[in-house]
Each structure stands twice: as structure tokens, then as C-alpha cells.
Amino acid sequence: MKIIIIEDESLVAEELAASLKNCSEQIEITALLGSVKEAVAYFKNNPQPDLIFSDIQLGDGLSFEIMQTVPLNIPVIFCTAFNEYALDAFKANGIEYILKPFSTEELKMALSKFQNMQKLMSGQVAQQYQKAMETISNLQQPHSGTIMVKYRDRLLPFTLDKIALFFVEAETTVMLAHNGKSYVLTESLEDLEKRTSRFFFRMNRQILVNRNSIADVTDYFPRKLKINLSFTFHKDIFVSREKRSKVLAWLANKSS
Template identity: 85%
Template sequence: MKIIIIEDESLVAEDLASSLKNCSDEIEIVALLGSVKEAIVYFRTNPQPDLIFSDIQLGDGLSFEIIKTVPLNVPVIFCTAFNEYALDAFKSNGIEYILKPFSAAELKVALAKFHSMQQLMSGQIAEQYQKAMEIISNLKQPVSTSILVKYRDRLLPFSLDKIALFYVEAETTVMLAHNGKSYTLTESLEDMEKRTNRFFFRMNRQVLVNRNAIADVTDYFPRKLKINLSLPFHKDIFVSREKRSKVLAWLGN
């Protein structure tokens, strides 16, 4: 089975490729593509694979734009961190997905659906992906306004604008408030990413930052970004070159 992975974070792409190979000896990873533009160029000059695993939001646009530009007759399994409202929309349109961060068990289930997807989606792929693109583009997601933090024997409500960032240290999630106080959380950083709103961005695997905590951003060799905060923090925050365009677009919006 020939598989192509479309993912703009190289570490995530490599991890997915390794996990897929561990699922079956018959799997061959044909290519790792990192952007809408790169994928369009690739599919115009290369044969289509048996299956595609793709992130939805790439640095230069939605991956649905690839299918819109280059007709594909290949099932696509989307790797996504979208919330349950988007996923309900996916289900109603017959779109398959796995949630980030994915597990080996989820990958095996996704691969098991591969043959049924071929039959189900034959001749309808472009139409279904066009519907999905419209859903994601127009989706109105509910915005959280606060979270509860357990502190000793109390639960403290924090409005999101009072939170500077969330980060992982020694495998524990920590919340840092604008007043400089930090609180240990029981939830994972992935959980907090889902619960926060569009003013927060996952800069890397360790840090989720509020826009209002950013003083400025500087270029960092080679083609990386360094996030400079408006409050003291004991770690430097770097953004990979693969995620650079996403961060700049988020800041620009």
C-alpha cells in the first residue's frame, strides 16, 4: 500500500510515517509533503498513491485546496485537532479522520477502514472534500471564556485574557498567569489547546501562548522564529521553520 503524508510539521510527519510502517510491512511511504503548493506540484507530475494522510490546516492554506486544484481519486484520512463540532460535520459528509495526537490503535482502525472508504467514496471524493472545505472555512466554533484551575482545596476561575501561556515541564502541564503566578494542571497541553480560543497558539510541543502575552517576534536562524514575551519566562520559545508561516498568519489576523 503506497501512502503519502501531507503535514507541515516535519517531526509530526516523520512520527506518523514511522507509526504507519509499524502497522504493516506492506506500507510504503512514498512522499512527505509540507504545503498545499508542494502537494499540487507533486500530484501534477507523479502517480497517485493508494491512500493519503493529511493535516487540514497547512501553512499556506487548507489541504482541501489541493483536491480542488488537482483532481484526486484517492481516499484521504485527515489528521486534525478540530473540535467536536467540526468532527460532527465531517461524519455527516463521510469524511474519515484521526485526532491529533494520534495513537497506534487509531492508525490501525483508520487503515482498516481503507478498503471500505474506496467503495464508499468512489466517484464522489471531489464533491465530499468540497463540502468539507466549506464546512471548515465557515465553521463557527464556540469560544471558551474561562477555565477552572484546582489550587490546593479550591477551584479558581481564570478568564482566558488573564492567562499568559501554558507549558509542559517534567511531563506536567503548567499555567502561567499574567500576574506571574503559575499553577500545575492535571490536563494535558493538548486538552488546554482544545479548551482555549483563537487568541492562543501552539508554538511548539511544549508551549501554548496567548497573543496578549507576546511583546514581539524576531527572526532566528535558520528561518525559525523566537517569541518574545511581555512578562518574565524561564524558557526561550522557538517556532520551527515549518510552523513559521502559520504563526505569522495568526499574528497578522
């Protein structure tokens, strides 16, 4: 059984790996991953394991963001010190939710649950499970989801309708909320574009705008567009003539 551990505290990750190996000689720990960014890069370039043990609050965000970025149809056992994420965990392929500090007995019970599930996953049942995981994965894509923002020692949830735009300044990604506050993000504008493409449009290399932030657009010589926001912003937003038709089509579609 190949297992990957996602945990930002190295000592905790090593302790969990040792405890899992003591549970069964058949367990192989294939990777210890310490952040959302590292996990996304790993899953994009390596085969998926049989099972994932994951913390929820990582140094650069929530582990749910991994499932939102990379399509994973792998059962996940979440090990965390916080119980307020239980519902989200089971929406993100979770089959068990263990609160820290965990015991060996709890790990054995979680593994037993996974093994029993594996026995049931044969034939048509396996296909139904696969479809269910794909459906959950699609639901996790934040077309109508939430962006988690790390602010000081807290994680703040922002639904997409509360976000005015994302922009890059001095090589830093910044989120501007409709309440006027701005927050620095660790994600790139490219990643945010993929996650929010239903409601946001990449106007140019520096800015990603929510439809509900746009007051109107005006022609700008030669054959460009100027995006006028419904609030004051410190930068003018221009769309190239190459993107002009796509932006107009997107606006027309969103308005219909």
C-alpha cells in the first residue's frame, strides 16, 4: 500500500510515517510533502498513491487547494488539530478525519476503514465510486467556491462574489475584495485564472477581473478596450486588440 503524507511540520510527518509503518509491513511511504505548492508540483509529475494522509492547515494554505488544483481521485485521511473543517474534508475525498494528537489505534482503525472500502470497490461499485470522486472533484473546482486567504495568524474564506479582482504588483499576487481591503496571496495569477474562469477574465498579464466589478467598457485607440470599474482603482485596465473580441463575448454572455 503506497501512502503519501502531506504535513508542514517535519517532526509530525516523520512520526506519522513511523506509526503507519508499525501498523503494517505492507505500507510504503512514497513521499513526505510539506506545502500546497510542493504537493501540487509532485502530483503533476508523479503517479498517484493508494492513499493520502494529510494535514489541513499548511504553511501556504489549506490542503483542499491541492484537490482544487490537481485532479485526484484518491481517498484521503485527514489528520488535523482543528475540527471545523470536517464537512469540507469529506467533500475533498476524505474517508476519515483524525484529530491531533492521534493514537496508533486511531490510525489502525482509519487504515482498516480504507481496506474495507477497497474490498467493496470491485466491478460496478468501483466504477460508481470513481464517478462519485470525479463529481466531488468537479464540485471542488471553485466555479462557485471559496478562496482561502492567510492573514496574520488566521485563514479567511472569501466567496468569489466577494472578490473584486486579482492583480500582480512588484511580482506579488494581490487580491482586492469588494470591502476595499487587499491581501497578498501565494498563488500565481495563472493558477487563479484556472480556478475562477467562470466569473473572472484575464484582461492582461497583470490583472484578473470579476464581472461584477465592471461598470462598463470604452473603446481605446487603436482598437483596444478600457475596462471601467465600479470603484476607484489605482491602475487603468486595458485590453489588447487581440483579446478585444473575447472580452466582449465574455461580457455579453455574462450579461445574458
